Structure formats: structure tokens, C-alpha cells
Amino acid sequence: MKSAAGVPAPRRIGGATALAGVIGWPVAHSRSPLMHNFWLAQYGIDGAYVPLPVRPGAFETAVRGLQAAGFRGTNVTIPHKEAAFRIVDRLDRSARRSGSVNTLVFASDGMIEGFSTDGEGFVANVQAHGIAVKDGRALLLGAGGAARAIAASLLDRGVAVVLANRTPARAEELARALREDAAPAVEVVAWDDMATVLSRCDMLVNTTSLGMEGGPPGDFPLDLAAADPALVVCDIVYVPRQTPLLRDAAAHGLRCVDGLGMLIHQARLGFCKWFGTDPVIGPEVEALLDADLRGQGR
Template sequence: MQNYTDGYTRTCGLIGNPVKHTLSPLIHNALAEMTGVNLVYVPFEVEHAAVQDAVKGAKALDILGLNVTIPHKSAVIPFLDDIDPLAKGIGAVNTLVRTPEGGFKGYNTDMTGLYRAIREEGVDLSGEAVVILGAGGVARPAAFISAGKGARKVYILNRTFEKAEVVAEEVNKAVYELGREDKCTEDGLSAAGEATDYEKIIVPMKLEDYKKLYELEDRFIVLQCTSVGLFPDVNSTVIEDEEFYTHIIAAMDMIYRPLETKFLKMAKAAGAKIVSGLKMLLYQGVDAFELWNSDLDVKISKEQADEVYKSLVMEVTGAANIILEGFMGCGKTTVSEILADKLDIELIDTDEVIVDTEKRSINDIFAREGEQYFRDLETELLRTIVEDHWRETVISLGGGLPMREENRELLRRAGKVVYLRTSPETVFDRIKDDTTRPLLQTEDPLARIKELQDQRREKYEQAADIIIDTDALTPEEIADEIIEQLGL
């Protein structure tokens, strides 16, 4: 995606440390392009001692707005002109918006984004019991928004009980204070009556006592707020007991690497509705984008949000591009067309690109220049895809392209590779009448197919992230299987 910039371009960004691997530019620059807003978004790595300077510099440079990430979400507050009651209540901000006086007002769209994410998935907190796993930085906004949105009870389970107690006390007080200040209407929070009402809402518990929940609540919503299950520790979850998951109505994991954690897999297997933490990341960004551009009355539709989410999923899963490999006749061309149509993304066929570039057929290239020349063209094209950072494209590979080790390395960097594995007999049946295949111009094409497949099979498997046996599947079924395995 490209953003046109000029003297009227709105500039927003992110301050934190580290920020080099943030997905926020993808969100905001995509939203800018979708809505036609002349805006660019860039990350700024800021040391803790330089937070005040960063805010001053943003003012001086007329930066429209900033996101704030760890470790600056609380440290930035003293340098703001104003703070939204929600952010004040939790003591952390993640979004700075220009005030009419030229300063910044702090908001916490982590909270509103969390709520918007689960609501978009049809989960309503009102009147429900909510279980929060963990008592770290993410647990506070999770508990705050749960109580503020009408949860009947919020249980904070943590290995260290004292930490759960601290969070429960702070959030109970914050929700009560917000209600007492009568600022609930605009922010959508429930009004507080007596302090004792709120002192009972957030309940701390020892993680090891989770079975006591069954005596208190038959069904509950669970928000997983620890780092357990984060890549590469993908085979772990806070609670391994399958019985726990049978009580879950809906589950959300704040982790989104992997996209579907073991916690979410277990909840899904037990019949619960699941929500990836990537949705929270998306909607905190959407809420921030709308705040920055409120003067333009910008509102992001669910369809637009879904489009950005698809891009996020592809990035997180390493499928910046979806690459189809396999022997000739495996169905790459048809499947790639179906995939591109289903996902509404670009499509290229490496053979077609080379033919268009060279302005001659592959048969002619082989005859005049030889196979080595053609393979060099394939490598050059792959290198361009990687170095130019191609994104959101279905790429159908020529059958021999993955044979080079250099090409396989480039493919790993380019996206997710799907090997469409097909038997020699099926291939022969599909292409026996095709005279455009230079490698099959022999007296016994089936024998040649078997020979070539034997030579290539190991290399295909080495390059592949996903292998699909295609003999018994239609192209539509193959495309659906790829989408399911990639989590798209």
C-alpha cells in the first residue's frame, strides 16, 4: 500500500521501546488508504528518559496523534494536557490526540478495543461472570472494562495471590470513582452507587483454586491475559484441565502469536466461542484512528475492519503472500485463481510474468537460451518479490522453481508455501493432451512424470509449510483447505 504525501499530510505514529516489529503501521496506513484520509503512520523508538522530549517534539512537529506502547503507557501521563476518564481510571494511556490548544489528551483504546473486538464477535459481558487469567498490565484494563460494561462478577486468577488482590482493589476503586464522577454516560460505563457495590465485583483468587469457580459460576467468559502460550512456547496454557474449558461460554487470548493458542484451541474444542488477541490489536487501532480523524467524521465499518484483519492475519502467520508449488498439472493455476478471488487479493503466475517480461513463450526460451537461463529468470523474479516486500498476493510457481536451494530460501522469506501434492497418474490424466510442456515431449510422458516427481518431491517438501494431497479434492475444496489451515 502506498500513501501519497504532501504539505497537508497528517502524521501519526507510535512511541515505545522496542517498536521495530509493530503491526500498527499496517493497520493505520491501510485505514488511511481505505478512507481516503491523507495520513501516514510511522513508529518512533523512544528511550524511557526521553518520553517528555518525545511529547514536546511531537507538539513542535505538529504530529496529529500518537500511540503509546510499553514501557511508556503510564510514564507519558504527566506530560499530557488532559486525560480521558477511562484512561485515568486505569492509570495508563495508549493513544494521544491533539487538543484545540495544541497539546495532547490521553485515551486508552486498549480497553475500548478489547470490548469492541468481543462485541463484534457477538460476546456480551453484561450480566455475565468473567474470569481473567493473570494479574499483569493487560489484566487491569480487562478487569476495568469488564466491570464497566456490566459484568456481574470478575474473577482475577493469578499464581501470586497478592498481585491479584492489588489489581482487584485498584480496579474496584477506579470503577467506583469513575461512576461517582458521573462520567459514565459518554463512556458507556455503568454508574456506580455505593463503594461497597463495586468492592464485590472484582474478586481475586489463587490460580490453583480455579476449581472453586465451579461452585460459584456454572458458565463464564475467560480473558487470557498472561504470556503463557506465546511463541515459541505454543504447547502451553495456564490451565491444562479440560474440565475448566467445559464451563467457558467465550474465550479471548490477548496473545496473537500464534493466532490460535493452545488456550483457544482447548476452549474451541469444548464448544466455546473464541476471539484472537489480534482482534483487540485491530480495534484498539481502529478506535485510535477514529479519534485522530474525528474532525473528518471518519468511522470504520466492520467490512473495512475485516479487510485490515485479513492483512494482519497474513502478516502474523507469515503468509504475507500465499505461494503454491507443485508438479505441473497439480492444479496450481485454478486453485490460485479461486484463492485470490475468495481472499480478494492479487494473483501472479511466475511463468506468466516471465513470458510477459521476455515477450516469448517458455518453449521458445528453453529452445533458444536453455533451461539454465529460464531458472535464472525465476530466481531474479523471486528476489524482486522479497526485496520489494510484496504483500497480499497469491503466487503460483513454475513446477521447477523450488529445486534451487537459493529459491527455497527466498520462498521462506516471501510467504507461506503450500505444496499441492498429486500422484503421477492424476498428473498424466490432466495434461496428457497438453503440447506446451517442453519437459514432457517424450515417447513415454507418464514415465517422465514419475521420474521428474521422484527428483522433485523432496525439494517440494523442504520448501513447503503446508502439504495438501489433491487427488480426491476439487480445486474449490483445495482452496478452502488452504484458507482453513492458514487461519484466514
């Protein structure tokens, strides 16, 4: 809409505008605001979705303040997913299974509801690439909140999981938690020994921040030349979209799944609960996000 002078009219935000956002530290890299505000405009919804940089240690204070200020809820990203799990009043099964929360809903009865959409978002993204997620074995790198959610969703579909993490105690802790939930098909392998199991895996999933722009330095101790040619390599990092791991996999002729689709698919539940509309995931939103990443030189 344009004003009489031909200048774009400012977006009107009023007392009835539905508010949500994403909490993280840092959070400037997140493309969630771009995606959610695209959907809000697409469906003509009076709403706004904003980035919320919250330092570690201030998470609960920030959440209580947002709830008191009338927000509908928030997404939660690094490093707060496990902190979110601890403060919610009602946990969805997805969150109980994963031990972490990435979506908060401030319910009308004053309760905070917690969901984990990372696992189902990951599976939906892999399936959207024409890859079946059923049975087999996956080597999962990392043991944080996203790893917990993805491992739970894979196990639910009969996929055995092998965990590797640079801090072995974290991997062992996650394996115990998953086994307690009637999921015995979980192994742990040392970070430097993960190559020994790669040849018997159908899928490799990176849930660490290795390869992320601004993330920690270091390489994966993996020679993908030894992988089965049918191996599917997935990286949940999406900045950059083509991570070093995916470039290496492509160079070896392996099928690759990047993290941008997971970002889109995991966002549906929160958007639906906060704004009352289940968005259709079409090519437009992926093209928008991809263009933004390319425009930033990423």
C-alpha cells in the first residue's frame, strides 16, 4: 500500500497486533523474522515477529517479561533450548522426548507450553528431498538440544542412532536419556573414532556449530571417501547454506541435505499456534531466504 504521495505507507502496529519472536544469543543471524513476517504478510495477519537477543543467565527473566507484555510466544535458539525446557509449565511429548524446547506458547490460562519442533522439522526436510526416513542407522554429530530432538525423531522411525560428541560425557548422558524412553538402538562412539562406524551408516547428520559462519574453528575427523556411496549427508547449519561438510560430501558424489529446509519446516507449529494459520510451505519462502543469504555474501 502507498500513501497519496507515492511513499510506501508505514506498517501499522497497534494494541491488537499479535507478537512473537526468537530468543537467542546471538540472534542477529537468525532468518526466522524474515520468514515469519513473510507469512504474516502473505496471509494478511495483524502480527509481528522480532529478534530478541537475550544473554545467558537472563533467559527466564526475559521470558516472564515477554509473557507479561502480551506476546503469544517465542522460538528459542542457541544457547537457551535446555533452559527453556526447565521453565515451562506444560511439556509436549516432543519436548519430553528431546529434553529441550525450541518453541514456547504463552497459553490463555497463564501457563507456558513447551514444544520441540526440530526433530520433525528435520525429518520433513529430508523427506522433502525425496529421501525416506525409516530404519537404517544414522551417525549423529553433537549432543545439544537439536541433537536430542533429531535423535528422538529418528528413533521413532526405526532408525538406529550412533552419537559422537567432542565432550564424551554429553554423548553418554544423551544416550542414557534416549534409552530410558524405550529406545535401545543407541550407540556412542568417540569423536576421533567416528570414521570406524561411518561405513555402516545410511545417514550422517551434523548438529554441531562446526562449519557455521562465526562458529568455532576445526574440521570433522572424517574421510568421506570411505563412506557408502548411498550415504545421505545432512547439516542443520544454514549460514552458510553450503557448509564445508556438504561441499566435501558433494565432491564425493554423496546426496546432501542442507539446513534451510529444516528451519522452514520446524517453524510451522509455532506460527500456527501464535497466529492461528498453518502456513503452506511453498518455494516462495525458500527463495526469499536463499536470496537473503546470497545477498549477505553467504
